[in-house]
Amino acid sequence: MKNSYNVKSKLALLVVIFFTYFGFSQGNDQEQIKKLYDAALTQGKGYDWLNYLSNQIGGRLSGSIQAQQAVNYTKSQLDSLGLDKVWLQPVMVPKWVRGTPEFAYFETTPGVTTNMAICALGGSVATPPKGIKANIIEVDGIEELATLGKDKIQGKIVFFNKPMDPTQINTFNAYSNCVDQRYSGALEASKYGALGVIVRSMNLRLDDFPHTGSMGYGEQSVDDRIPAAAISTNAADLLSTSLKLNPEINFYFKQNCKQFEDVESYNVIGEIRGSSKPEEIILVGGHLDSWDLGDGSHDDGAGCVQSMEVLNLFKKTGYTPKRTIRVVLFMNEENGLRGGTKYAEVAEASNEKHIFALESDSGGFTPRGFTFDSSDKDFDKIKSWKPLFEPYLVHYFEKGGSGADIGPLKKDGLVLAGLRPDSQRYFDYHHAENDTFEHVNKRELELGSASMASLIYLVDTYGF
């Protein structure tokens, strides 16, 4: 009887210790996460940084003066945070320039024309100086080119009008399902003798903004390349309706964009050195370059300032990380991914050990959660942290993609993650003239920064 009593009491003691320890530890996490959210919402710097990037610098296409200004500005701001190290990592980037504003119209009968807002796709060649005027033929995506064949396409302009699917709740899925017509439409249509391509903007909303974005010619010889441009969703609907009434419509467009030699630019990097495991690196980042039409507030000014804010919040709340926390503002995500590629090369050559990398490149909207590219074992651990985020209405923890810039780092044992904000409004602004500062909500941006800082705090505390 005595022995059994002893065993029972020891067991009870163990249970008490277990709950005290884990209860205390979880209480600690709750407390630290609350501090991070409070600091983001009351002492955040991200919104002011974004204001400067957007309104004082503007669109930051790789190789432009604005991209260099953004490098200088973000470096100076990181310098002011009292980090252990801030530096620039050189990288050669492509330089493509839009030139004078593009011009387009369609002609229903000779002399009867309707002007259309248009923008060259990034990387496109120019039209001949006088522009291109030809009959235009509509297709519902790349697949339809083969059905029509050379007979119907030769000598014409091809109009890719596959819309984003409105029934997709995650709008990025709708984007992925039709962005091939923007990226490869010109290359594919040229194989059938097309003279140029016009693409419906990647936008779910009906409005008047043409959206640019990257396109490529693969290995195609320069002489065979045909120009590509986007028109707005309203213009696409109008053109489509007009073509149904009169398939003989002519389309005219003129653009004088140009690709120059590569130029030197930089990834901007800063870090807080880990106190007990400095060799283990936790990366947080976004991309500093943007398209040239708007000022790149959502894509990806927001992700850059949120990533910088993570380090600022650790400083503000007096949190001393065990591991090295590194912010990276990547150059040239939009039209080359050179910054992300260079960063991974240097990390590999220097034998650096990254354990976690988080990218924010889906807009500065209300955070819903994160997606993780990881092993099942690591994901199980991450999922156990989910209840800590629920008070902040952040609940979407799923396996999935991370971010373009951190992709080249991918290797076994490294967990990659992406912030997942609400995606419903993202494509209203993406790569268009209206991707501007006033469309970013201060609190939504700050909640994103706090969510990122909280996740990184947990990774730093528990590791993988």
Ligand SMILES: [Zn+2]
């Ligand atoms: Zn982006």
